[in-house]
Amino acid sequence: MNFVWCLVSIWLLASPKVWSYIVEPGPVVKATKGEIWPKPKTQETFQRYYAIKRPTFHFQTANLTCDILDKAIERYQTLIFDVGKDVRRTAFSASSINKRSPKKSFRSDRNFSGYLEEVKIDLKAPCETLPHLRMDESYEILINVAQASIESYSIWGILRGLESFSQMVVLSDDGSVLRINATTITDRPRFPHRGLLVDTSRHFISVCTLVKILDGMAYNKLNVFHWHIVDDHSFPYQSRVYPELSAKGAYHPSMVYTPEDVQKVIEEARLRGIRVMTEYDTPGHTRSWGVSHPELLTKCHDQYEGKLGPMDPTKESTYTFLFNLFQEVISVFPDQYVHLGGDEVGFECWASNPDIIEYMKQNRLYSFEMLEEKFIQRVVDQIDALNRSSLVWQEVYVNGVRLPDGTVVHVWTGNRQDLLHRITLEGLPALLSSCWYLDHLSTGGDWRKFYNCDPHDFVGTQTQKDLVLGGEACMWAEVVNDHNILQRIFPRVSATAEKLWSQEDVNDADEAARRLEEHACRLNQRNIPAQPPNGPGVCL
DSSP states (O other): OHHHHHHHHHHHHHHHHHHHHHOOOOOOOOOOOOOOSSSSSSEEEEEEEEEEOTTTOOOEEOOOOOOHHHHHHHHHHHHHHHHHHHHHHHHHHHHHHOOOOOOOOGGGGGEEEEEEEEEEEEOOOOSSSSOOOTTTOOOEEEEEESSSEEEEEHHHHHHHHHHHHHHHOOOOOTSEEEEEEEEOOOOOOOOOOEOOHHHHHHHHOOHHHHHHHHHHHHTTTTTTTEEOOOOOSSBBBBOOOOTTHHHHHHSSSTBBBBBHHHHHHHHHHHHTEEEEEEEEEOOOSTTTGGGTTTGGGEEOGGTTOEEEEOOOOOOOOHHHHHHHHHHHHHHOOOOOEEEOOOOOOOHHHHHHHHHHHHHHHTTTTHHHHHHHHHHHHHHHHHHHHTTTTTEEEEHHHHTTTTOOOOEEEEOOOOHHHHHHHHHHHHOEEEEEOTTTTTTTTSTTTHHHHHTTTTTTTSOOOHHHHEEEEEEEEEEESSOOOTTHHHHHTHHHHHHHHHHHHHHHTTTHHHHHHHHHHHHHHHHHHOOOOOOOOOOOOOOO
C-alpha cells in the first residue's frame, strides 16, 4: 500500500495540471468600491471626489417634505455615518502593529476637491401616502463643485435616490474619512412590480425579522412585499372577524400576527416605499383553516376516509365565509391587489365525495378543472365587488377562469415563455417568478442563474411585453425560519432586483459579480447577514 501511495505521489508531483489544480486557489472576485446596486439607467462618475465631514454633514430639504422623507433622512444619515466604522476604529492600530507606514493622506490627493457638508433633497411634488403599482420612482443625483442634490417629483423617487447616494459613500484609502465621487445620475426602474414573496406559514417568521427583510428589500430597491401569510401548515393571521382561525390554526399562541403586528409591517414597508400585498390561497393549501372550521373543507371518502381536502365549492356558506374574511382583509391591507392563490389543487378528495359528484352532474361540470373554475370565479368576483384587483397563480388562467380586466396572472412553473406569450396575447397583465425561486438551493454563486432570467424573454409584440408588470423572487419556508431566512434571501434576491430595475442591456454577469461582492459586504455592514455571493473573498 505504501508503495502504491508513493507512485501516486510521484505522479501528482510530476503532473503540472493536477498539481496546479491542487495547490492553486480558485479565483477571488475583486469587489468594486462605491458602485450602485441595482445599476442605474445612466451614470457618469468622475475621478475627483469630496470628503464627507462629520458630524456637520447633513441632508437639507429644499422644497416639500413629509413624515416619510423625515424618517428616511434620519435612517440614511445613520447608514452613511456607519460606513466603515469598524475599519476606521482599527485601521491605524493595525497599521502600527504590523509596522506598516501610514498611507498617503487624502488631502494631498490631486483628485480631492474639498468637503461635502450638505446634500439638498428637492421633492418637487407633495408626498403620496401609500406606495402603489404605478408610483413614480425616478430620480436624479448631482454631485459637483457647485451643488449636491437628489431630485424627484415623487417621494418614492427620493427614497431610491437616497439609497443610491448612500451606496456611493465609501471609506477613503487611508481609512480616515468618508468620500464620494463627483457623479451625475438619471435613474428609473424598468418594471413597476419588483417583489419578494415570503412564506410565514410553513415556519413562523417574527415581525423583527420581517422588518429586517424590508430593510434588505429597500437596499435593493424592491418595492412589493408579497406576504404569503397562511397555508396548509399554520394560520398565523389573527382575524378580528374569525379569531378562532389563528387560535386553533397557528402553531402556538405566540406565533400569530396580531392586528398591531400587521400594522407595524405595513407601516415599516410604507416608510421604505414598499407595498404589502397579502395572499390567502384557496381552495387548496387550506388545511389550517379546517382546524377551526372543518365545514369549509371537503370531506374525503373511500381510501381517503377521515381526511379533509380542498375547500368545498358546493356550499354557499363557503363563499359567505370568504366574503366576510376578505372584507376584513381589504380593510387591513391598503394595497389595491389581493393575491388569491388558486394553485396546486388536488382533485382526489373531490373525486371521492358523492355530494360533489352529484353537484357537478346537476351543474353540468364535466371536469374538476371546471369545478375549480366555478369556485375561483366566485372568489375573483367577490374581490372585484370589493373594489380590489386580484392576482392569481397561473393554474387559474390555464383552467379557463374568466378573469376580470386587470387581473394579474402569476407565472411560477412550466414553459414561462409560452405562458407569458399566451397570457399577454389575451390582454392580461402578468408577473414572473418561475426562474426566481430562492428555496431552490445549489452551490455558492447560484445568483447567476437568477441573473440570466429576463421577464421579456418571450416572443411577443411591444404591447404584450408592456403587460408584464415585473416579477417576484419567492422564499418558500419549508427549510427556513428566523435563524437562516435572511442568509437564504440575501444577496441572491439582489440578482432578481437588478433584472427588474436596471435596463435590459445590463446583463454582464461577470461585471455584476464585482458589484455584488461589494453589495453583499454593504448589506453585512448594514446588519443584513448576506451570504458570500462568489466564493472566496473578504469583507472589511
